[in-house]
Amino acid sequence: MTRVGCTVNVPGMHGSLEVDGTILVTGATGTIGSEVFRRLAAAGDRPRALVRDTQSALARLGEGAEHVVGDLDRRESLDVAMAGIDRVFLLTRQSSRQGAQERNVIDAAASAGVRRVVKLSVFRADERSPLRIARQHRDTERALEASGLAYVIVRPVFLMQNLLAMVRGEAIRTAAGAGRVAMVDARDVAATAVAALTRGGGDGKTYTLTGPQPLSFDEVAAIVSQQTGARVRHQHVAPDDVRRAVERSGAEAWFAADMAELHGMLANGYEDLVTDDVCDATGTAPGMLAEFAFDFADRLAAGTQPPPSGLA
Numbered sequence: 001m002t003r004v005g006c007t008v009n010v011p012g013m014h015g016s017l018e019v020d021g022t023i024l025v026t027g028a029t030g031t032i033g034s035e036v037f038r039r040l041a042a043a044g045d046r047p048r049a050l051v052r053d054t055q056s057a058l059a060r061l062g063e064g065a066e067h068v069v070g071d072l073d074r075r076e077s078l079d080v081a082m083a084g085i086d087r088v089f090l091l092t093r094q095s096s097r098q099g100a101q102e103r104n105v106i107d108a109a110a111s112a113g114v115r116r117v118v119k120l121s122v123f124r125a126d127e128r129s130p131l132r133i134a135r136q137h138r139d140t141e142r143a144l145e146a147s148g149l150a151y152v153i154v155r156p157v158f159l160m161q162n163l164l165a166m167v168r169g170e171a172i173r174t175a176a177g178a179g180r181v182a183m184v185d186a187r188d189v190a191a192t193a194v195a196a197l198t199r200g201g202g203d204g205k206t207y208t209l210t211g212p213q214p215l216s217f218d219e220v221a222a223i224v225s226q227q228t229g230a231r232v233r234h235q236h237v238a239p240d241d242v243r244r245a246v247e248r249s250g251a252e253a254w255f256a257a258d259m260a261e262l263h264g265m266l267a268n269g270y271e272d273l274v275t276d277d278v279c280d281a282t283g284t285a286p287g288m289l290a291e292f293a294f295d296f297a298d299r300l301a302a303g304t305q306p307p308p309s310g311l312a
């Protein structure tokens, strides 16, 4: 599948950060982190995954994947994990522990003399944001800025991979109305993080990552239908329905409320913009939604099927 061309031709990072040092990847079994790990390993770099459980980590990352067992909540385990590390990919899950966990990583990295931290943040991280997730990411960005460590910050918009959980029984349910979102593929987020981890320059830079095209969820549903062969429509629901659905998925109440709020913001064009930052960092244009839907067609189509009996 073809990609639109890069509209900028000035890579933001130059040369190689070199070397044979090891890169600690946190969140390495998750959506973005597993892709960061895989890309680093494929390029001959030396990623070490921080994992909570060896067996499930090796199942996800492949037998032989270099890893260290640790927990973001236990600072002493991070001190052990940092031995011999010179760069860190910092990603934590959205939870009320997130700020404390990220500070643990930053403090351990500073003590270990790490050369660069690449932090996964969120679009428009801002202490005045109505979204708690954006406020807490901004708090950690500030801690990183004050740490004395060299750093790069990566702020993606809504991930295309969210659709894997949103396509359910022939519908994508949102409270985003006709609002358009330039959602980004997590694989492009990972590629940007890898560039920031492995190339020189760019210290202190913040990348705001979007996909190549703002799309309404009606258009998203049409593209998913086209690529999967399944019939998927966009069903408009109330913000409170979004909140309840996110809470049912096991998220904390504040995060569910954030998602309800976010859908209202998306309806008003909050993520209706395209940046050049994936191009700028990687030299490659971000992938279109059609490419994502083609690559993940089986999983998207599986979401349209009724759940097996007994699980409804």
Ligand SMILES: NC(=O)c1ccc[n+]([C@@H]2O[C@H](COP(=O)([O-])OP(=O)(O)OC[C@H]3O[C@@H](n4cnc5c(N)ncnc54)[C@H](OP(=O)(O)O)[C@@H]3O)[C@@H](O)[C@H]2O)c1
Residues within 6 Å of the ligand: 026, 027, 028, 029, 030, 031, 032, 033, 050, 051, 052, 053, 070, 071, 072, 073, 091, 092, 093, 094, 120, 121, 122, 123, 133, 155, 156, 157, 158, 159, 162
């Ligand atoms: N989804 C979006 O649209 C979007 C957009 C912008 C930014 N973001 C940001 O992206 C981040 C989430 O990324 P993701 O979706 O790739 O995450 P994810 O798939 O939920 O993965 C989370 C990772 O964190 C690990 N983890 C959780 N608790 C841990 C602990 N106590 N100690 C060690 N590891 C732990 C998990 O390991 P286990 O396998 O052990 O559970 C897993 O590897 C969040 O910060 C979010 O704000 C998301």
